[in-house]
Amino acid sequence: xxxxxxxxxxxxxxxxxxxxxxxxxxxxxxxxxxxxxxxxxxxxxxxxxxxxxxxxxxxxxxxxxxxxxxxxxxxxxxxxxxxxxxxxxxxxxxxxxxxxxxxxxxxxxxxxxxxxxxxxxxxxxxxxxxxxxxxxxxxxxxxxxxxxxxxxxxxxxxxxxxxxxxxxxxxxxxxxxxxxxxxxxxxxxxxxxxxxxxxxxxxxxxxxxxxxxxxxxxxxxxxxxxxxxxxxxxxxxxxxxxxxxxxxxxxxxxxxxxxxxxxxxxxxxxxxxxxxxxxxxxxxxxxxxxxxxxxxxxxxxxxxxxxxxxxxxxxxxxxxxxxxxxxxxxxxxxxxxxxxxxxxxxxxxxxxxxxxxxxxxxxxxxxxxxxxxxxxxxxxxxxxxxxxxxxxxxxxxxxxxxxxxxxxxxxxxxxxxxxxxxxxxxxxxxxxxxxxxxxxxxxxxxxxxxxxxxxxxxxxxxxxxxxxxxxxxxxxxxxxxxxxxxxxxxxxxxxxxxxxxxxxxxxxxxxxxxxxxxxxxxxxxxxxxxxxxxxxxxxxxxxxxxxxxxxxxxxxxxxxxxxxxxxxxxxxxxxxxxxxxxxxxxxxxxxxxxxxxxxxxxxxxxxxxxxxxxxxxxxxxxxxxx
Numbered sequence: 103x104x105x106x107x108x109x110x111x112x113x114x115x116x117x118x119x120x121x122x123x124x125x126x127x128x129x130x131x132x133x134x135x136x137x138x139x140x141x142x143x144x145x146x147x148x149x150x151x152x153x154x155x156x157x158x159x160x161x162x163x164x165x166x167x168x169x170x171x172x173x174x175x176x177x178x179x180x181x182x183x184x185x186x187x188x189x190x191x192x193x194x195x196x197x198x199x200x201x202x203x204x205x206x207x208x209x210x211x212x213x214x215x216x217x218x219x220x221x222x223x224x225x226x227x228x229x230x231x232x233x234x235x236x237x238x239x240x241x242x243x244x245x246x247x248x249x250x251x252x253x254x255x256x257x258x259x260x261x262x263x264x265x266x267x268x269x270x271x272x273x274x275x276x277x278x279x280x281x282x283x284x285x286x287x288x289x290x291x292x293x294x295x296x297x298x299x300x301x302x303x304x305x306x307x308x309x310x311x312x313x314x315x316x317x318x319x320x321x322x323x324x325x326x327x328x329x330x331x332x333x334x335x336x337x338x339x340x341x342x343x344x345x346x347x348x349x350x351x352x353x354x355x356x357x358x359x360x361x362x363x364x365x366x367x368x369x370x371x372x373x374x375x376x377x378x379x380x381x382x383x384x385x386x387x388x389x390x391x392x393x394x395x396x397x398x399x400x401x402x403x404x405x406x407x408x409x410x411x412x413x414x415x416x417x418x419x420x421x422x423x424x425x426x427x428x429x430x431x432x433x434x435x436x437x438x439x440x441x442x443x444x445x446x447x448x449x450x451x452x453x454x455x456x457x458x459x460x461x462x463x464x465x466x467x468x469x470x471x472x473x474x475x476x477x478x479x480x481x482x483x484x485x486x487x488x489x490x491x492x493x494x495x496x497x498x499x500x501x502x503x504x505x506x507x508x509x510x511x512x513x514x515x516x517x518x519x520x521x522x523x524x525x526x527x528x529x530x531x532x533x534x535x536x537x538x539x540x541x542x543x544x545x546x547x548x549x550x551x552x553x554x555x556x557x558x559x560x561x562x563x564x565x566x567x568x569x570x571x572x573x574x575x576x577x578x579x580x581x582x583x584x585x586x587x588x589x590x591x592x593x594x595x596x597x598x599x600x601x602x603x604x605x606x607x608x609x610x611x612x613x614x615x616x617x618x619x620x621x622x623x624x625x626x627x628x629x630x631x632x633x634x635x636x637x638x639x640x641x642x643x644x645x646x647x648x649x650x651x652x653x654x655x656x657x658x659x660x661x662x663x664x665x666x667x668x669x670x671x672x673x674x675x676x677x678x679x680x681x682x683x684x685x686x687x688x689x690x691x692x693x694x695x696x697x698x699x700x701x702x703x704x705x706x707x708x709x710x711x712x713x714x715x716x717x718x719x720x721x722x723x724x725x726x727x728x
Contacts, residue, residue, distance in 0.1 A: 119371060121379045121404040122157040122171050123397075124164060126197065129385045134158050144394045153397050155404060164204050168212070171378050172205070176212040178376050179307060179323045180220045182412040186326040186370035188403075190343055191382035191396060193297060193331070195505075202285070205380065206327060207278050210305070213325060214274040217307055226308040226464045228268035228471065229277050231284035233291070234300040236331075236341055238361045241291070242266050243284045245474055253365050256458055258420050260413075261369055263362060264458070268306065270471040277305060295658070298341050300363060303327040308464075317418045326370060334395035349402050371403065376410045379403050417462060424456040562640065566633040573629055577622035584615050 128134065133141040138155040157170050175185045187209060192201045217225065232251070233241045240251045245267040254264040271277045281303050289296045305325045312318035332343035348367040370377050381400045385393045431452055435445045460466070588611030595607060 116407050117376050117410050119377045119379060119403055119406045119408060120156045120171055121400050122167055123155050123400060124382045125160050126384045132385060142397060153401050168208060172209055173212060175376060175378050176209060177216055179213055179325050180216040182321045182323050183410045184324050184375040186375045186377040188328045188330060188379045190330045190345055197382055210274040210277050221309045224310055224313050228270050228306045228467060229280055230266050230268045230304045232302045233288050234363045236298045240362045243287050244269055251362060253362055256455055258415060267474055268467055268471060269474055270468055298331050300331045300344060301329045317416060319414045319416050322413045322415060333392050334399040335392045346399060349399060352406060371406050372408060374411055375408050377408055421459050424452065424459055428452045428456065570629055573626055581615060581618050584618055
């Protein structure tokens with residue numbers, strides 16, 4: 103049974119976290135030495151600081167990461183180890199696209215190439231995608247309507263995320279297509295705060311060591327691709343990176359967080375994994391405090407050590423162990439009584455662990471994957487055909503406005519010390535771009551929501567009206583059939599045209615017709631009331647959604663205003679600090695000049711006195727002139 107435990111010391115080794123740095127620019131204050139050494143001198147510090155990493159590259163030679171850092175990581179996955187790739191600092195849109203194309207896509211290609219070439223047995227490869235909001239909440243983008251995600255510590259399988267959905271893939275192209283699709287969904291769901299959301303794309307690889315044996319061990323490895331938002335500095339407008347908090351807790355040996363992302367990062371940096379960190383740096387000049395903070399953070403991450411082990415387990419043996427534990431726990435409860443809370447909780451935990459083991463079945467996961475793929479294709483195809491043409495032009499225009507606005511803001515931050523006229527002109531241009539972007543966003547959003555809402559409302563109204571019309575037609579036909587039946591009965595009775603029997607028969611038939619009419623009117627009224635109630639509930643729901651969307655817009659607007667105010671305060675505070683420093687400097691200079699002036703006057707007076715004692719006429723003329 104020792105082979106069941108995945109955490110057994112199979113090829114266990116201590117591996118240091120490897121760190122690579124990508125520089126978008128190399129300023130004069132930064133020097134790249136050989137073998138990953140980097141020297142940097144910040145504008146606020148006179149000392150030159152030295153940092154050591156595994157590799158330092160620029161944007162032009164980003165492909166050199168693969169032989170030294172990324173290829174060993176993908177090779178270890180095919181050997182049965184867990185791997186993690188952490189990407190930080192890729193906040194700009196062009197940098198994100200470059201990372202996705204040159205690193206993520208290449209890593210997936212190398213992973214599938216190594217696994218398919220080395221593993222000859224039956225393979226099971228699946229992917230999952232999680233989105234993390236700034237408040238710590240997590241969403242499964244492959245099935246966002248599923249139950250709440252939670253962290254689960256299994257005694258055999260280790261740490262898992264309960265409730266996450268997996269989709270089976272067969273090639274690197276299929277995996278990267280799913281990655282791009284989920285990235286687009288993330289941007290659409292998060293909206294304006296998408297740049298502040300982190301994500302996790304996981305690739306699980308499993309294969310049987312002895313396919314002919316039913317109780318064969320399964321080798322289980324996983325590659326986690328983290329995309330972490332935020333910066334290393336506390337003053338970053340996009341927030342603080344979750345990596346900062348995790349590293350701080352690791353340094354002080356604090357307890358791991360209950361949230362999913364910090365727990366996953368802690369496992370990747372100190373647990374059963376071989377981890378690589380890729381940090382993108384954007385040096386911006388003298389007032390840049392993000393670059394030294396990011397370098398210090400990357401240096402601390404490089405000092406962390408993980409304990410990677412080969413992950414093997416036997417599903418049949420594990421399931422039997424779980425069942426035996428449940429039977430033993432039930433026997434203990436029968437002997438000690440069923441009212442013990444501790445025993446009840448323990449039984450619930452064992453039952454949950456057994457269910458987790460059952461959920462790891464390849465057949466069950468393949469079946470769930472087919473359902474998820476069907477839902478994804480059916481939900482995405484109509485929207486793509488209906489909205490791709492309409493929104494292509496507006497999307498390009500909004501991207502152009504956003505690019506211009508970012509460029510103007512960066513230029514304003516870098517060159518803010520110019521004369522007043524240029525600063526005012528740039529601020530006015532930034533304000534115009536903001537107004538244009540806001541109007542375009544509101545117009546596109548309002549038109550899309552209004553058209554969809556109107557179409558849905560009209561469709562429901564037409565369906566309800568069609569139901570009521572069909573109901574009236576059925577009642578009219580039923581009453582007509584009853585009248586015709588009454589006439590046939592009267593004709594078959596062959597009663598005299600006048601008489602009490604015929605009159606009684608006519609009244610009986612008319613009574614049945616009136617009852618049918620009353621019943622028809624009551625049914626139609628009930629149907630109309632039901633439709634009215636449905637419309638009322640629908641309008642209440644739409645009103646609630648509109649109210650929530652309005653509140654969300656106001657929250658985002660307030661957040662943007664707060665960020666703008668914070669930037670302005672920092673800017674004005676720095677200007678005020680410089681002004682105070684200049685005033686102090688000028689005051690000190692003035693005092694020194696006054697002291698020098700007094701000394702000169704004193705020396706001049708002594709010189710006059712000396713000349714007067716000697717009887718020099720020049721002293722007399724100078725005293726007269728003064």
